[in-house]
Amino acid sequence: MPQRATVLLHPDFRVGEIDRRVFGSFVEHLGRAVYTGIYEPGHETADEHGFRRDVADLTHELGVTMARYPGGNFVSNYNWEDGVGPVEDRKPFIDLAWRTIEPNTIGTDEFLQWAEREGIEPMMAVNLGTRGVAAAAALVEYCNGEAGSRWADLRIANGREKPYGVRLWCLGNEMDGPWQIGHKTADEYGKLAAEAGKAMKLVDPTIELVACGSSSMQMDTFGEWERTVLEHTWDVVDHISMHAYYEELDGDRASFLGSGTAMDRFIRRVVASADAVAARRRSDKQITISFDEWNVWYLQSRFVGEKNLPLQKDAPRIIEDVYSGLDAVVVGDLLVTLLNHADRVPVACLAQLVNVIAPIMTEPDGPAWRQPTFHPFATTARLARGTALDLRVTAPTVSTAQHGDVPVVTAAATLDGTEGAVFLVNRSAEPVEVELSHPGVELTLGRGVQVTADHEPAVEGPEHAAKVAAEHVAEVDAPVTSADAGRTVLTLAPESWLALPATLTR
Numbered sequence: 042m043p044q045r046a047t048v049l050l051h052p053d054f055r056v057g058e059i060d061r062r063v064f065g066s067f068v069e070h071l072g073r074a075v076y077t078g079i080y081e082p083g084h085e086t087a088d089e090h091g092f093r094r095d096v097a098d099l100t101h102e103l104g105v106t107m108a109r110y111p112g113g114n115f116v117s118n119y120n121w122e123d124g125v126g127p128v129e130d131r132k133p134f135i136d137l138a139w140r141t142i143e144p145n146t147i148g149t150d151e152f153l154q155w156a157e158r159e160g161i162e163p164m165m166a167v168n169l170g171t172r173g174v175a176a177a178a179a180l181v182e183y184c185n186g187e188a189g190s191r192w193a194d195l196r197i198a199n200g201r202e203k204p205y206g207v208r209l210w211c212l213g214n215e216m217d218g219p220w221q222i223g224h225k226t227a228d229e230y231g232k233l234a235a236e237a238g239k240a241m242k243l244v245d246p247t248i249e250l251v252a253c254g255s256s257s258m259q260m261d262t263f264g265e266w267e268r269t270v271l272e273h274t275w276d277v278v279d280h281i282s283m284h285a286y287y288e289e290l291d292g293d294r295a296s297f298l299g300s301g302t303a304m305d306r307f308i309r310r311v312v313a314s315a316d317a318v319a320a321r322r323r324s325d326k327q328i329t330i331s332f333d334e335w336n337v338w339y340l341q342s343r344f345v346g347e348k349n350l351p352l353q354k355d356a357p358r359i360i361e362d363v364y365s366g367l368d369a370v371v372v373g374d375l376l377v378t379l380l381n382h383a384d385r386v387p388v389a390c391l392a393q394l395v396n397v398i399a400p401i402m403t404e405p406d407g408p409a410w411r412q413p414t415f416h417p418f419a420t421t422a423r424l425a426r427g428t429a430l431d432l433r434v435t436a437p438t439v440s441t442a443q444h445g446d447v448p449v450v451t452a453a454a455t456l457d458g459t460e461g462a463v464f465l466v467n468r469s470a471e472p473v474e475v476e477l478s479h480p481g482v483e484l485t486l487g488r489g490v491q492v493t494a495d496h497e498p499a500v501e502g503p504e505h506a507a508k509v510a511a512e513h514v515a516e517v518d519a520p521v522t523s524a525d526a527g528r529t530v531l532t533l534a535p536e537s538w539l540a541l542p543a544t545l546t547r
């Protein structure tokens with residue numbers, strides 16, 4: 042007998058509206074994300090501004106709504122003024138985060154204009170590592186100010202009359218991390234972020250601010266960091282950030298497949314920390330989460346570490362992880378978790394967009410292609426619309442070394458009018474039967490997308506990515522084995538992620 046799970050779903054039970062910014066991504070000055078990633082003048086698809094059309098087209102196909110820029114660790118030693126004005130006057134500098142000579146060819150204007158042309162909302166980060174209040178406020182003025190003040194006038198002199206209207210701003214990046222240039226204690230960072238945020242909102246009161254949360258749930262300061270930072274910044278910030286990367290360690294497949302549960306617990310803990318601060322302050326304000334870095338990253342097993350990088354130039358290949366079908370299933374599962382927290386996670390960024398731990402890869406002077414992780418993201422961004430439904434999942438559990446007991450099946454569902462989607466994950470190596478219970482509601486499941494895990498090591502290059510897609514990503518009919526009034530039974534393939542369009546009528 043196959044294992045069996047039940048998923049109770051009803052259109053009246055809702056988590057919250059899905060903010061489209063949850064399908065964000067990230068473009069950092071790191072490795073080949075910018076140079077030979079989104080930007081490569083001379084490439085056969087380059088537009089008049091030097092940006093690769095093939096990459097932009099894949100970005101649209103991926104369904105990315107927003108892009109965070111310019112870092113990441115990079116931002117903590119970045120002088121944004123060095124990246125604006127005539128390109129021929131810009132000077133290269135040593136980016137200490139990634140030990141790379143940054144030529145400053147692409148800066149704020151080039152990025153924001155690319156995002157605008159491509160219809161992608163920008164999310165900007167300010168440097169609170171080596172810089173502070175004045176530089177942060179000046180950058181907001183440069184981006185969003187009307188004519189008649191110093192930095193807005195500089196933007197206009199640089200050829201851009203209309204303010205960019207950047208809505209979302211990160212107050213630094215991973216300031217809890219000892220690797221961060223200008224690393225700070227929670228008190229030091231909290232005070233600085235509160236003052237920078239205050240000044241930034243005085244320049245433009247319409248902006249939304251993200252305070253740095255912990256770099257991961259494993260940080261020693263996790264929890265206390267969130268509490269301290271939010272106590273300092275309560276009056277100015279709107280969101281707190283979360284960052285999490287998952288990888289398969291020592292062949293522990295079960296823990297890796299359970300990553301979505303780890304992400305779920307992390308979100309619940311950050312929400313609890315924020316709400317505890319609200320309670321202590323007797324405040325009705327609800328801080329939401331900007332999950333502005335998440336992905337599979339073989340950080341511990343493949344990355345040499347920032348400090349061990351040689352000093353390089355000309356867009357070196359740094360953390361260009363190659364992904365498998367298994368990684369794609371985990372990415373799909375992480376997206377299920379994000380949808381299930383739609384009420385508290387309005388913003389999220391798959392880190393990153395191109396070449397650096399990315400769903401899109403390129404070769405300089407060559408092709409751009411989709412990694413296996415591209416497919417669950419693109420399908421979710423396409424199908425998940427409207428409201429996330431509050432499901433009740435009852436599933437057997439599997440014991441994992443890293444996360445303890447995790448459910449074998451996870452699920453999310455979305456609804457926009459009567460059109461919706463159902464997302465299901467089977468983390469077990471056996472097929473699982475899932476009973477969708479939808480009392481009083483007629484459920485019609487359409488043809489969707491299934492991703493199955495593989496057991497092969499990921500191999501670099503477009504040919505292998507295409508082979509994985511051909512063998513492990515498929516358009517499928519809903520695998521329904523029986524259906525009657527209020528009940529639909531499906532069989533999920535082993536270690537698989539499934540997304541199905543659905544119609545729900547009463």
Ligand code: AHR
Binds near residue numbers: 113114334392
């Ligand atoms: O996304 C790569 C890096 O991971 C980012 O620069 C940093 O914020 C995180 O540690």
